Amino acid sequence: MSEKRDYYEVLGVNKSSSPDEIKKAYRKKAMQYHPDKNPGDAAAEEKFKEANEAYEVLSDADKKAGYDQFGHEGPATGPGGGGGYTYSSGGRGGFEDIFSDIFSSFGGGFGGGQRARTRSNRGSDMKISLTLTFSEAVFGTEKKIKIKRKEECSVCHGSGAQKGSDVRTCDQCGGAGQVYVRQQTPFGTIQQVQECDKCHGEGKVIDRPCGTCHGSGLETKERTISIKIPAGVDNGSVLPLRGEGNVGPNNGQTGDLFVYITVREDLIFKRNGDDVYYELPITYAQAAMGDNIVVPTIDTKIKLKIPEGTQNGKVFRLKGKGIPNVNGHGRGDQYITVKVEVPRKLTHEQKEILRKYAEATGMDSHPEGKRFWARIRAEEKEK
Secondary structure, three states: OOOOOOHHHHHOOOOOOOHHHHHHHHHHHHHHHOOOOOOOOHHHHHHHHHHHHHHHHHOOHHHHHHHHHHOOOOOOOOHHHOOOOOOOOOHHHOOHHHHHHHHHHHOOOHHHHOOOOOOOOOOOOEEEEEEEOHHHHHHOEEEEEEEEEEEEOOOOOOOOEOOOOOEEEOOOOOOOOEEEEEEEEOOEEEEEEEEOOOOOOOOEEEOOEOOOOOOOOEEEEEEEEEEEEOOOOOOOOEEEEOOOOOOEOOOEOOOOEEEEEEEOOOOOOEEEOOEEEEEEEEEHHHHHHOEEEEEEOOOOEEEEEEOOOOOOOOEEEEOOOOOEOOOOOOEOOEEEEEEEEOOOOOOHHHHHHHHHHHHHHOHHHOHHHHHHHHHHHHHHHHO
């Protein structure tokens, strides 16, 4: 396919669907397009892989959050700027736990059920929270953080065994880590796959386990890693760092690290999406006679013309002066709301000037007030 379809569209669900609804929709697609049920049908196999990939993301809360935030291709993150959202599944071999459940009712599954389920050696994903200042979130930054994760044991180098100790293939499961269990039922023979109880799913037996990792092949290590924060991230943004999670056992694939972003509030600007809002205090004289006022934006200062007769609450829009879009789609706008300040204390001279102003202007200078009292009088006449 030249372009990935929306994962929700692939499974026929929506963002508000529950995990059970997503799983049910995936089962239906897997049953419909499984290659064993559609031998030689390339289109069906492609749809099967597509459903596999969609379910891998939507069934995982972290990956689903990242996909909902950024879609298929998110911001470049992680050391060197690489990363982003590039989801892929194991294709035909993924989600075997669901397949065994789906196809067990067919007497061992399509194709005779002779393929043993391979134990996943992928390391677990990790989560961390990262708090940024308003400026760091708006313009992007690079952070160095310390994490503790599972890595290959430095003593046994991942074998799980002491030096000179034998690591034997499990004779009960033949190294598969799992065994078949057949049951006779009124509906026929049902074949299921279970974890081998001798090697506990590892596929190997160690005579003398490593004293450092106790046979797991992994030990916890503290690392300092760099995180490139793209410009425009916001509260709730989730940045995935591929391959920065825990290492999998038996030289398995490394999991991912998900960075959950929290942004501190700014003292001046308020944010809504990619737009920023700023409240500008001006004097009564500036509002009445107009003025040119220097106002801040998120990255510079500009001169804003206040027209003569500007009213309290007037909003000015500065196009393109907002926050950079995290996916590179331009910038938002800045909105400036005028707040006319009424002086709390006046000198005797200032009061005299205002009295003269009131006498000189009279009621004619307040058209809104005149309209208000006119409505009041009209309502009183109707009563």
